[in-house]
Amino acid sequence: MNSKKILCNNHVQDIWAEFYIKTADVICQRFGMEGRGVVRDAVRMLGVTLGEERAQFLRDYNMKINLKNVFTSGGPIPCGDRTCKEWLECSPEQVLVNVLSCPFADCWLKAEKAAVGRMYCEEFYPAYLHAACGSTTQINVGKELVNEGDDMCRLSVYLRPANLTQAERCAQFEEFDPHYTRPDNQPEDVPDYNRCVSLFKEYLMIAAEKWLAQKGVDAVKELVK
Amino acid sequence: MSKQQDMQLSSFQDSWVIMYAYIARELYYKGGIAGEAALREAVRRYARNRGRNNRERLLAANIKINLDTLFHEGRDRPGECRFEGPVLREQEDERILHTHICPYADVWKEYDAKWLGRIYCEEFHIAAYQEFSFNSAKINLSRSLTQDGDDRCWFTHTMRPENMTAEERKLCFAEYDPGYVKPSTPMAKPDPRGGFNMMWLSMVGFFVQCAQEYLGETGVSLVAVGLRKYAIEQAKVFTRKAHSLEREPDREFVAEFLPLEMDIDAETLWDKYDLCGAKEIMRNCFYKILFKELGI
Numbered sequence: 001m002n003s004k005k006i007l008c009n010n011h012v013q014d015i016w017a018e019f020y021i022k023t024a025d026v027i028c029q030r031f032g033m034e035g036r037g038v039v040r041d042a043v044r045m046l047g048v049t050l051g052e053e054r055a056q057f058l059r060d061y062n063m064k065i066n067l068k069n070v071f072t073s074g075g076p077i078p079c080g081d082r083t084c085k086e087w088l089e090c091s092p093e094q095v096l097v098n099v100l101s102c103p104f105a106d107c108w109l110k111a112e113k114a115a116v117g118r119m120y121c122e123e124f125y126p127a128y129l130h131a132a133c134g135s136t137t138q139i140n141v142g143k144e145l146v147n148e149g150d151d152m153c154r155l156s157v158y159l160r161p162a163n164l165t166q167a168e169r170c171a172q173f174e175e176f177d178p179h180y181t182r183p184d185n186q187p188e189d190v191p192d193y194n195r196c197v198s199l200f201k202e203y204l205m206i207a208a209e210k211w212l213a214q215k216g217v218d219a220v221k222e223l224v225k
Numbered sequence: 226m227s228k229q230q231d232m233q234l235s236s237f238q239d240s241w242v243i244m245y246a247y248i249a250r251e252l253y254y255k256g257g258i259a260g261e262a263a264l265r266e267a268v269r270r271y272a273r274n275r276g277r278n279n280r281e282r283l284l285a286a287n288i289k290i291n292l293d294t295l296f297h298e299g300r301d302r303p304g305e306c307r308f309e310g311p312v313l314r315e316q317e318d319e320r321i322l323h324t325h326i327c328p329y330a331d332v333w334k335e336y337d338a339k340w341l342g343r344i345y346c347e348e349f350h351i352a353a354y355q356e357f358s359f360n361s362a363k364i365n366l367s368r369s370l371t372q373d374g375d376d377r378c379w380f381t382h383t384m385r386p387e388n389m390t391a392e393e394r395k396l397c398f399a400e401y402d403p404g405y406v407k408p409s410t411p412m413a414k415p416d417p418r419g420g421f422n423m424m425w426l427s428m429v430g431f432f433v434q435c436a437q438e439y440l441g442e443t444g445v446s447l448v449a450v451g452l453r454k455y456a457i458e459q460a461k462v463f464t465r466k467a468h469s470l471e472r473e474p475d476r477e478f479v480a481e482f483l484p485l486e487m488d489i490d491a492e493t494l495w496d497k498y499d500l501c502g503a504k505e506i507m508r509n510c511f512y513k514i515l516f517k518e519l520g521i
Contacts, residue, residue, distance in 0.1 A: 033387050036385070037387035040388060122383055140381075141381070142365050142380075143367065143379070154367045160261075160347070
C-alpha cells in the first residue's frame with residue numbers, strides 16, 4: 001500500500017499516551033476490578049466517539065465509510081515518524097497490518113505499565129471500528145506490542161459486504177453505488193490528541209460514577225485536576 | 226485413543242467439512258451476495274447454537290463459564306488428533322494459541338474451498354465464543370490457515386471480568402462467587418459420534434433455514450444441489466477408505482464412519498434441527514444418493 005504519513009504532533013501524542021497511562025494506572029490500582037471497569041468503559045466511550053466522528057468526517061467529504069478510507073490519511077490511531085506499519089493489505093473490506101513500532105506502546109512499556117496499556121488496545125480498536133464502520137465489522141487484534149512476548153501489533157479487520165444491508169453496502173462500498181464519484185483527493189484527518197485527553201477525562205467521570213458512585217467521581221476529579 | 230478410533234473420528238469430521246464445502250460452494254457461487262449472506266448467517270446461527278448449548282451444559286454441571294472451561298469442559302465433541310499447535314497462554318480470562326496444522330483447512334484446500342473455509346473461520350469463532358461467554362469475550366483470529374499468505378492460525382481471546390455484569394461474573398469466575406465449590410468429578414468426555422451428529426444436523430438445518438430466508442425456494446434448491454453433489458463425493462471417499470482398509474463400503478462400514486443414524490427416522494435430533502424441511506432434504510438429497518452410489 002502506498003500510504004503517506006500524515007501530520008502528527010509527536011509532543012501532544014506523547015502527552016496523551018502519558019495522560020492515559022498515569023490516570024488509568026492509578027484508577028486500576030486504587031479500585032481493582034471496579035477501577036479496570038472504569039478504565040475500559042471510558043476507553044470504549046472514547047473509541048465510539050472518535051469512530052463516529054471519523055465516519056462523519058468521511059461522509060462530509062463524500063468518502064465511502066469502509067476500512068481502506070477509515071485507515072488511510074488520518075484518524076486517531078498512533079501516527080507520526082515513530083510509528084512503523086507494514087501494510088499487508090488495505091482494501092475497502094480487509095485490512096491486514098503489522099504495527100512494528102508505536103509511540104503509545106513505547107510510552108507504556110517505558111512506564112512498565114504494559115497491562116494497563118493493553119486494556120486500551122483491547123477496548124479501543126473494537127469500539128472505534130464498530131462505531132466507524134458498523135457493528136458487523138470483525139476486528140482481530142492478534143498481537144500487541146504491550147503483550148508480553150509479542151514483537152508487533154497485528155490487526156486483521158474485515159468488513160464484508162455480505163454482512164451489510166443493501167443501504168449500508170451502498171454507503172460503504174463504491175461498487176455498490178453506481179452513481180458515486182470519488183473525490184480526487186482523500187482529505188487528511190489530522191488527529192487531535194489534546195481532545196483525546198479532554199474526552200477521556202469526561203468519560204472517566206461518567207464511568208467512575210457508574211462503577212463507584214461519588215467516591216469514584218471524587219477520585220477522578222482529584223486525579224485529573 | 227486407538228488408531229482405529231482416531232480414523233473414525235477423522236472420518237466423522239471430514240464428512241462434515243466436505244459437506245460444508247459443497248453446500249457453501251452452491252450458496253456462494255450461485256446465490257450472489259444474498260447467497261454469501263445466507264452462508265455467513267447460517268454459520269453464525271450454527272456457532273451461536275453450539276456456544277449456547279455448551280454454556281448451558283456447563284452451568285447445569287455447576288462449572289464456571291470462562292476461557293479455561295471453554296476449551297476443557299465446554300467441548301461438545303472431542304479434539305481431533307490431526308490438529309497441532311502450541312497453547313501459549315492459558316488462563317480463565319485469556320487464551321493465546323496458535324494452530325500449525327488444521328484438518329479443516331487441509332480438507333478445504335484439497336477441495337479448492339479455501340475461501341469458503343475462510344468464511345467459516347471469520348464467522349464461527351466470534352459467534353460461538355461470544356455466545357458462550359455472555360457476549361463478553363473478545364475473539365481475535367488475526368492470522369488463519371484459510372487466509373492467503375498465512376501459514377498458521379493466531380488466536381488471542383480475552384474475557385475480562387470487568388466487562389460483565391455482577392451476575393455474569395459470578396457465573397464465570399470462582400473468585401467472584403465466594404460460596405462456590407467446584408464439582409469433585411470432571412464432566413464426562415464428549416461422545417464423538419453424538420458430537421459430530423449434532424454438528425451435522427444443526428449445520429444442515431441452519432443452511433436450509435438461512436437459504437430459505439435469504440433466497441427463498443431458490444436458496445433451498447441450492448442447498449439441495451450441494452448435498453446431492455456432496456453425497457456422490459462422500460460415496461467416493463468411503464469407497465477409497467474402505468478399500469484402503471481391505472473392506473467394502475457396505476452398510477456396516479458407512480454406519481461406522483459416518484456420524485449419522487443410518488435410519489433418518491430414528492434420529493431424534495431432527496425434532497430440534499428439522500428447520501424449513503431440512504430432514505426431507507437430507508433424506509432425498511443425501512441419504513438416498515449416498516446409498517444408491519454405494520449400492521446399499
